[in-house]
Amino acid sequence: MGTEQANPYTSLPPTAFWRPAVAESGIFALEGLWSSPWTLPSDARFSTYGSCFAQHISRNLTARKLAWVDAEPAPGRTPPAVAKAFNYGVFSARTGNIYTAAQLLAWTRLATGQLGPDAIEMWQDDAGRVHDLLRPRIEPDGFASEAEARATLRTTARAFRRSFAEAEVFIFTLGLTEGWEDRATGQVYALCPGTGAGRFDPDRHVFCNYGFARITDDLRRALALMWDVNPALKVILTVSPVPLVATASGNHVLLATMESKSVLRAVAGELAREDARISYFPSYEIIASPPARAAFFEPNLRLVVPEGVELVMRHFFAGLDLSGAPVHPATAPDPRIAATTEAMSREDLVCEEIVLDVSRHV
Amino acid sequence: MSDGTMPDLLVLGDSHSASLLAGARLLGLTADGLTFSGAAWHEGKFAVTRAGFEPRNAPAVRQHMDALRKRMGVTDVFASGPPVISTMGYHLGRLVPPFGWNGHIVPARDDDDAPTVSQAFLDAYVRHYREPHLRLARRLAARTRVVIVAPPPAFLRPSYQAFRDTVTGLFRSAGLTVHDPAADMTGAGGVLDSAYLQEDGIHGTAEYGAAVLRTVMQRGLLGPALSLEQA
Numbered sequence: 302m303g304t305e306q307a308n309p310y311t312s313l314p315p316t317a318f319w320r321p322a323v324a325e326s327g328i329f330a331l332e333g334l335w336s337s338p339w340t341l342p343s344d345a346r347f348s349t350y351g352s353c354f355a356q357h358i359s360r361n362l363t364a365r366k367l368a369w370v371d372a373e374p375a376p377g378r379t380p381p382a383v384a385k386a387f388n389y390g391v392f393s394a395r396t397g398n399i400y401t402a403a404q405l406l407a408w409t410r411l412a413t414g415q416l417g418p419d420a421i422e423m424w425q426d427d428a429g430r431v432h433d434l435l436r437p438r439i440e441p442d443g444f445a446s447e448a449e450a451r452a453t454l455r456t457t458a459r460a461f462r463r464s465f466a467e468a469e470v471f472i473f474t475l476g477l478t479e480g481w482e483d484r485a486t487g488q489v490y491a492l493c494p495g496t497g498a499g500r501f502d503p504d505r506h507v508f509c510n511y512g513f514a515r516i517t518d519d520l521r522r523a524l525a526l527m528w529d530v531n532p533a534l535k536v537i538l539t540v541s542p543v544p545l546v547a548t549a550s551g552n553h554v555l556l557a558t559m560e561s562k563s564v565l566r567a568v569a570g571e572l573a574r575e576d577a578r579i580s581y582f583p584s585y586e587i588i589a590s591p592p593a594r595a596a597f598f599e600p601n602l603r604l605v606v607p608e609g610v611e612l613v614m615r616h617f618f619a620g621l622d623l624s625g626a627p628v629h630p631a632t633a634p635d636p637r638i639a640a641t642t643e644a645m646s647r648e649d650l651v652c653e654e655i656v657l658d659v660s661r662h663v
Numbered sequence: 664m665s666d667g668t669m670p671d672l673l674v675l676g677d678s679h680s681a682s683l684l685a686g687a688r689l690l691g692l693t694a695d696g697l698t699f700s701g702a703a704w705h706e707g708k709f710a711v712t713r714a715g716f717e718p719r720n721a722p723a724v725r726q727h728m729d730a731l732r733k734r735m736g737v738t739d740v741f742a743s744g745p746p747v748i749s750t751m752g753y754h755l756g757r758l759v760p761p762f763g764w765n766g767h768i769v770p771a772r773d774d775d776d777a778p779t780v781s782q783a784f785l786d787a788y789v790r791h792y793r794e795p796h797l798r799l800a801r802r803l804a805a806r807t808r809v810v811i812v813a814p815p816p817a818f819l820r821p822s823y824q825a826f827r828d829t830v831t832g833l834f835r836s837a838g839l840t841v842h843d844p845a846a847d848m849t850g851a852g853g854v855l856d857s858a859y860l861q862e863d864g865i866h867g868t869a870e871y872g873a874a875v876l877r878t879v880m881q882r883g884l885l886g887p888a889l890s891l892e893q894a
Contacts, residue, residue, distance in 0.1 A: 376780060377764025380791045387784050445782045452771035456778040641760035645702075 328592040329612070335582050335620040339535055344627040345469040346370050348393040350408075352400050352476025354541035354584065354605065356391055361614040368629075369393070370468050373460035377638070388439050393468075394460035395453075397436035400476040401511060402519035402568075403489045407435065409523040411454075412462035413530065418454040422488045423447050424499045434490050437498035465527045465534055469628075472537045474584070475569060478511045478561040479549060493549070508549045510561075516568045524579070536579045538569040542588035544603050562589070582620075587613050669735065669745055670695040671889060672876075675716070675803075676750030677701040678866060679814045683748055686872020692889070696747075697731055697740075699724040705757035707795045711802045715739030742806035746885040748876070749803075752796040752830055753814050756865075759826050762788070768821040777821075782829070789829045800839050809840065810884045812875060815867040816845035816855050824853075840884055844875050 315321040316333045323331070346368040349359040362369040375389035388395055399405050410416040422434045430443030431450045436457075444450035465471050481490040484507045493508075495501030511519075520538075527534055540562060548557035566585060573581040588597045588609050595602065597609025605613075672687050674680045674696030687694035699708075699721065708721045715738060718724035728740075737743040762769075771779035780788075790797075803809050811834050813827055827845075834841045848855055857864075859871035867875075880891040 373778065374765045376767040376788065377761040379788060383784070383787045383791055386787065387780075440781055440783055442783060449770075449781055452779050453781055455771070456780075459776060460778070635764065637766070638764050641763065645756060645760055 323592050326592075328587075328594070328596070331587075331592065331616075334587065334616050335580075337620055337622045338577065338580050340622045340625045341469055341535070342625040342628040343623045344368055344629045345623060345625075346467060346629070347470045347472060348372070348464040348468040349472045349474075350392045350394075350396060350399050350405070350464075351472075351474025351539075352398050352541045352543070354476070354543050355398075355472070355474035357605075357610045357614070358472055358474065358539075358617075359390075359392060361610075361617075365618065367623075370464050372464035372467070373457060386441050393464035395436070395439055395457045396461060397439045397491060398476070399473075400491065401478070401480045401489070402475065402516045402523065403480055403482070403509070403511060404435070404491060405473060406519040406523040407489050408458070408461055409465075409526045411458040412465075413526045415526070418451045418458060420486075420488075421451075421454060422483065422486070422490075423450050424494070426498070432498035434488070434492075434494065434499055437492055443498070462530065466530045468531070468534060470535045470537060471527065472539070472582075474539050474541050475516075475565040476541045476543070477545065478516065478564050479545070479557070480509050480511060481506050482509050483507075510550050511564075513564050513568055513571075516564065517571060520568065520572060524576075528578070534578070537582050538572060538579060539582040540565045540569055540585040542585045542597075542605060542609075546603070582617060584613050587616060668693070669743065671745060672885065673741060673745045673747045674698065674749070675741060675747055676812075677704050677754055679750040679753075679812075680748075682815070682867035682869060682872035683750070683812065683876065684872070685869030686867075686874070686876050689869050689873040690876055692876075695731060695734060697724070697728055699727070701754035701757055704751060704796070705754040705792070709795070709799060711799055716741045716799070716803070739806075741803050744807065746808035746810070746889060747803060748810050748812060748879070748885065749800070750812055750814065751800060752793055752811060752834060753827065755814065755823055755826050755830075758789070758792060759820075759822050762826070763822060769825040782825075785825060785829050786833070789826065789833060793830060793833060797833060797837055797839075800834060801837055804839055808884075808886050810879055811839055811841045812879070813841065813843040813845065815860065815865070815871060816849050816853065817860055817865050817867075819853055842875070842879050842882075842884060844871075844878075847878060848874065 347362050348370040349355055349362065359369055370393045371390060373389070373394040375384040379389065384390055388397060396408055399408060407416065411418065424432045424434055426432065426443065431447050432443045433439065433450045433454055444453070481493045482488060483505055485505065492498070493501065494506050524536060544558040545554055545561060548554045550557045562585060569581045573579045587593065588605055597606050597612070598604065599606055670693040672692050672694045674684045674687070674694055676698055678698065678701060680696065680698045684694050684696060699718065703721050703724060708719045708724070710717050710719050718728050731740055732738055735743060741747050766777050767780060768775065768777045769779055769785055800809060800811060813831055831841050831843055850856065859867055859874070861868055877891060879885055880889050883890045
């Protein structure tokens with residue numbers, strides 16, 4: 302029996318080998334899947350966007366009292382049910398789901414002024430309601446007018462800019478490679494026109510199954526625009542484990558899903574390797590790889606059960622390094638609240654005097 | 664006023680109803696009613712029960728209500744016959760400032776980066792806070808003539824007009840009669856002549872109340888007994 306020659310594998314840790322690290326450990330004992338390459342300040346602020354899976358990240362950040370950037374809060378004293386119906390508090394600005402890198406680039410161009418709100422296509426339905434095709438489901442029933450839709454789009458574009466300008470970390474969950482664009486204008490659509498909003502026109506609307514090169518380029522461009530504004534911004538990319546609802550690729554949806562997730566995973570890995578400001582977090586692997594045995598999917602094999610989300614978040618927070626010194630001053634109370642509260646109290650006094658005067662003279 | 668006397672007109676509302684009460688008397692009408700603070704209205708300190716309109720969790724208001732019942736000799740005061748003119752439902756001084764705590768204005772202005780919201784959002788926001796008032800107004804309107812009067816258009820401040828219009832729209836879409844003095848009492852500047860305002864610059868004078876009532880009666884909104892010929 303010969304002794305093994307020294308080779309690059311002999312000095313690798315156990316996590317480099319499938320048997321001890323995966324097969325023998327089991328899904329709940331997996332360790333070392335991710336650790337943040339950066340030491341972040343203890344009060345680091347996180348912005349979150351992406352596909353529907355990304356909503357779990359925002360919820361968990363706030364649940365653990367980390368500084369989640371809400372750059373577009375609802376108006377004061379908005380009832381929770383109203384805020385939810387109008388999609389406040391889901392992502393760091395009211396962008397709605399951002400499924401593709403192309404959409405992210407569109408938003409970043411809007412936020413930095415390369416694209417104006419007037420460039421975004423609006424569609425009017427038979428009831429006269431106007432829908433913003435970059436975020437067609439942002440309001441329960443569309444907008445009253447195009448002017449109104451564009452005004453709120455401007456509000457969100459400014460908020461989106463604030464969310465990467467003021468954050469330490471930008472977390473983006475990549476969802477899809479498939480999308481739709483306008484052949485002539487290049488407008489990217491959040492949803493295929495005709496599915497919920499818009500009217501499908503085969504002469505205008507073209508299916509895009511974005512490939513590795515296009516997605517990588519769109520992400521590089523989007524991030525470059527963000528870094529122009531905030532050079533210190535760190536970026537965490539993750540891939541949603543949620544399969545496609547449907548595919549327009551002509552392939553079986555299972556194949557389309559695997560191709561989509563594979564491309565997105567490859568893009569994220571490539572960008573993380575090439576730029577120290579980017580890290581890849583393995584949401585996809587935790588939920589959808591062999592050790593999970595599909596245990597974290599609902600019976601529909603698409604949605605992720607809460608236990609799966611919890612496991613993903615456990616790895617995320619375990620790998621986060623927030624040991625750096627805080628960088629943000631303590632937040633002073635908003636002077637607007639104090640000023641309006643005082644004004645309301647003064648007005649109450651006046652009103653009470655008038656009411657008392659009335660009661661005396663009846 | 665002696666016990667059991669029915670006034671020509673009943674007034675129900677917040678501090679803005681004081682000018683309507685005083686205005687009614689300037690017009691030679693007998694008027695009585697209940698006014699309490701916009702804060703209590705905003706907080707929904709009222710209900711409609713079998714005994715009619717009831718203040719809730721406001722002992723001082725309850726005392727005034729009991730005194731009104733005694734003067735009129737009836738329990739269900741606001742369903743006892745006389746038409747009701749009311750300022751309920753607006754109370755903008757409680758509604759608008761908190762809306763602006765995160766910088767929002769509505770509608771958006773071209774020269775302003777302040778965040779804005781859609782009319783649909785505003786409708787939902789206002790409906791949440793004014794659903795109790797809407798229910799009260801509808802229940803009263805099922806029993807007697809009710810005219811809701813919007814507050815005096817005394818100033819131009821961000822968001823106030825939009826909220827005013829939204830409350831008006833909410834009540835009108837529910838089939839209620841709403842009179843907005845802004846429609847015919849404001850000048851080019853969009854605000855009321857200061858001669859119609861008290862020193863606080865917010866509440867109307869008795870003359871203002873009389874002018875509002877005159878218009879309401881000329882339109883026949885308070886019923887045939889309180890109608891006036893158009894001037």
